[in-house]
Amino acid sequence: MPKTIIPFGPQHPVLPEPLHLKLTVEDEIIVEVFPALGFVHRGLEGLVIHKDFQQMIQVVERVCGICSMIHAMCYCQGIEELMEIEVPPRAKMLRIIWSELHRIQSHLLWLGLFADSFGFESLFMQFWKIREKILDVNEATTGNRVIVSVNLIGGVRRDLSAEQIKWILSNLCWVEEEIGRLESTLMSDYTVKKRTAGKGVLPREKAFELGAVGPTARASGITQDLRMLGYSAFDWLDFQPVVETDGDCYARSRVRFREVLGSIDLVRQAVSKMPGGEIRTKAKGRPEGETCTRIEQPRGELLYYIKANGSKNLERLRIRTPTFANIPALLSILPGMWLSDVPVVVLSIDPCISCTER
């Protein structure tokens, strides 16, 4: 049968964001994939010319809505390194709490969307019901639901009271209980297994060669999680990365599911080891020099390159997001697959196009 070219996206029911894949198909089996990006490019990196380095916090938060807190945290860490500011320990812990809450809500959002990609609507609704609780926690503690805007150069803008901490913990208990109810569905359901197990296998060597990051790499057996480096206050917490070895879509969903539980545990640890004291240090002066900051986002490694020349505006800002790193891996696993499996496999790397196109 002659080859047919089928466009997948930029508008597609399973894709919340515009990613275009030109699929060359032979008998419903994919033989070649060609990606196209740039539908929502906003030029946020170029905004450093117009916004001063403090206003840029609000700009980088909008690189990605789902992991806004982690983008701002990475940016602030970079600027703090340049300005040689020591962040108070309490602020570091508070940053960890909010970043882990962001990871939980991001993974729950993905688990829901993933269930939706293979048509499991009720599982999708159950995961999003749980996610709503985390958003409520964000709203009550930071003031906003998704783009929380709590980071500041030199610390954080809000503190947690003892009652709030207690309330967060009780909500996390509820979340853990509810997730536990869904565990058997996601981990051992026949339908889920049939649609995801053995689909889109990314072998360990291939993942390493193509530079896959985050849960995509960890599902292929690569023990790589930047939280192991102990940035912010992670070195005070007991952390073990979640690793699976199968490398298929099913393994990726298991990694994310177990990471939700891991993040709940990290929040509990952070709360129990919460030091007292100030939540911010006054930032004096302007940044000068260049730095590279790496941080673990829900989707993988996030890299910020900042170059400053001592003026109000930064000279250069470069953001390397995890989806950008995972797209080569996605392109390598698609050939040889059935056309009907494409939505599930594309979603399994958790593509965040707004991140990729900045």
Place this chain on the structure above:
Amino acid sequence: MFKMTPNIIHNLFHQKATRRYPRVVRPAFENVRGALFNDVAKCTFCGTCEVKCPSQCITVDKTAGLWIYDPFACVFCGICADICPSESLHQQSEYRLPLAGRETIMLKGEPKHKTEKTAKLMKEINDDTKD
């Protein structure tokens, strides 16, 4: 069937996960970054909020005593309310309701002249406008 029965029983005897919005609205949390309000009586029209705002949604006319705010450009980050020196800006815990058209909020107040120089300048401007 055996798998589903506990779920059905659970659903029969438990509260619904959803609420009938907009008839039933969850009460707002404290300190939520909702609609931005300016208490013009307190405002000194210093223009700090205009300078610090990351989305340029506030314009302050120091001479005329005008505080202009575009709620559609606002990103509700709360920076202006945090740094306001006269504490006239504050965010309510309720969100602004949706509107059919675009609107700009313009508040007029009496600018406080701190120095003689500013007062003199203001007088000159006022005299000019009178003519």
